Amino acid sequence: MGKKLAIDFGNSNTTVAVWNESLEREELIKIQDITRRYKNPKGHSDSETYCIPSIINFEGNNVLIGQEVFYRGKEFHQGTFRDIKRYIMKRKSLPKDIGGSRLSFYEAGEKFVSELISRVSKILDDKIQELIFTLPVDAFQHYQEWISEVCRKLNIDYYRVLDEPSACAFGYDMGANEGEILMVFDFGGGTLDVSIVKFEFALNKERKSIVVGKGGSSIGGIDIDTWIMEDLLKQNDLSVEEVQHIINHLRQNIEDIKIELSFNKEASISVFDDRKGILISADYTREIFEKILIKNNLFNIIQETVDDALEEAALRGIRRREIKNVLMIGGSSLIPSVKKILEEKFPERVRSYTPFDAVVKGACRYGAGKVLDDYIKHDYCLKHWIWSDDRYSGRYGYQPFIPRGTRYPVQDVAKFKIDAAVPGQKEVELMIFEVRPNNSQKLKNEMVYNSDTGKYEIIVTSVSGEENKVLVNEKNPTFIKLDPPAKGGEKRISVSFNIDINRLLRITVVDLKTNCVLYKNQPVVKLS
Incomplete structure (x- = not known):
């Protein structure tokens, strides 16, 4: 697939x-x-x-x-x-x-x-x-x-x-339990974003993720690199204009220093300028690094950004103690003093691994x-022979049997009696097709913003337009042997479908002529 x-x-x-x-x-x-x-x-x-x-x-x-x-x-x-x-x-x-x-x-x-x-x-x-x-x-x-x-x-x-x-x-691995509240602290290269997220279930039992508080700043790891660059040049009595020809090399070394100080207490930078014949160098400790961050007001900015998110959440009745976990992402979140700020606000709730x-x-x-x-995201149909009412002619058709949005696991999601196509037919193949929209822009199985409620929601709706049908069990074909052979137009087998907890589509097949169970809860294909 x-x-x-x-x-x-x-x-x-x-x-x-x-x-x-x-x-x-x-x-x-x-x-x-x-x-x-x-x-x-x-x-x-x-x-x-x-x-x-x-x-x-x-x-x-x-x-x-x-x-x-x-x-x-x-x-x-x-x-x-x-x-x-x-x-x-x-x-x-x-x-x-x-x-x-x-x-x-x-x-x-x-x-x-x-x-x-x-x-x-x-x-x-x-x-x-x-x-x-x-x-x-x-x-x-x-x-x-x-x-x-x-x-x-x-x-x-x-x-x-x-x-x-x-x-x-x-x-x-936090999962999505009813009413659970999390904070996501995203401190990357370009921005600092703090989001407080609440998981809820709609009345129809479809789950939803709602952002109940957020704060943001345009500060990021690139800014920290710039601050270190300024300090390095000051220590070496140089200006930015004087090192333009090696600026890229310096920036790479400065980023390496920042990462090194996230794991170790000391780090050094040493870059030789061939053109000027000088060595640009400096030794840094975590203490010196943190003084640079304090000088540029980083910690106050972080505090204010987190507080902005908490204040917005408080307006919606969410208190700080209700936040179950704080999840840190982005390379800049590795800085120990940044993590310390969150650990002081949220003891034993910060995750940064x-x-x-x-x-x-x-x-x-x-x-x-x-x-x-835990619902099926696509429509599925079964292709089989369908006899006309006069019982003397027929055609292959697609029979819808699993609509998107079907919750699983589920027993007896569908049941069919299948006709034999020709006299003397010795086997029937079950062909399962996934129905997809032809135009991705019409897909409506996604998280979207609802301006009426001010919430982000996961919705599942039907689509319009042409559809593509894709055979999904071609690598695991299911052939049902008929003994004795069937008569043309005879309703010969009964097929019932279940979906297990792992989204496996399982079939039970009964030969209506002999009353024999040919398959019982047999896995056919994994649905998506």
Whole structure:
């Protein structure tokens, strides 16, 4: 049936995960030359996480993305776009002149996503069946429209979306219990976003994730790098203009220093300037690093941003003590003094062991139906021979039997009596088809913002337009032997369908002529 792929397109880094059906878990994808390794904190199942820097360079007919932009020294080239997500969220296209043509941040983001999907497709051993994108809460509707347009241009037939705070909760294994409240502290390269999320069940028992409080600041890891750069140049009695020719090398070393001080108490930087014949160096301790952060008012900004989210939640009757867990994501959240602020506000409730990949892991689990929704996401139909009323002619037809939104597990979701097509028929094949919308923009199984209630909701609605039917049990065909052979038009077998807790479609088949049970609770295919 193909792979389920999740993409978390971040302002600084992008992560991609694929669902491994046999292992029943998500796997982060490492793509040669464009990924960068980040050290994970204690508690993570892996020592490192592979991220793709959200950067793209255009030069002539060549396109570079991710880490290869840095390998080629193109990160500050005229044809390079970075901080793409921030500009899209703020609806700033800001076109550049690239090789005689105008290219906007919208188009650069589209090309980044396109190139990323193309490279992922080359390393997968199967086609991509479904894409799951994560969306920021502050620009949900606008950003969703951009994603829809990107998918339309790339001829992506099927995709879904999930807001980033909910994806984070699922990636941290927090689950989604009735009434549970979580805080997501997202401190990445470009922004600081704090969201308080509450999980609720609708009257029809479909689950919903609601953002009840939020705070934000435009400060991020890039700003911290700038502060360290200013301190480094001051210690070496240099100006920015004097080091422009090695600025990229300095920035990379400064980011490494920041990461090193998140895990160790001391770190040093040493860069030799060949042109000037001088060594630019400095020694840093955590104490010195924190003084730089205090000087630039970082901790006050964090306090105010968290308080903004708490105050908004309080207006909705949510108190601080009701927040069950605080989930930290983004590379800048690894800074020990940042974590300390949250631990003082929320003792024993702060979780920070998967800052880089929680969102994409949660989105991948959501796409695989492992969290939040325990309903079937597609319509399914059975193809079989249908005799006309005069019993002398007939045709093959598609009989709908599982509508999208069906809750599972469920017994006797459907039951049919199936006709034999021709005299002397010795077997019947059960062919199960998944019905998909032909146009992804018409898909309505997603988390959306309800302006009337001021809440983000997961809804499941029917779609209009043409549909595609895809055979889903071609690798596991079900042939039912008939002994004795059937007569043409004879209602020969009875088939009933169940869906178990793992979304496996199971059948029980009875031969109506002999009253023999040919299959009992036999698994046919896993639904999605």
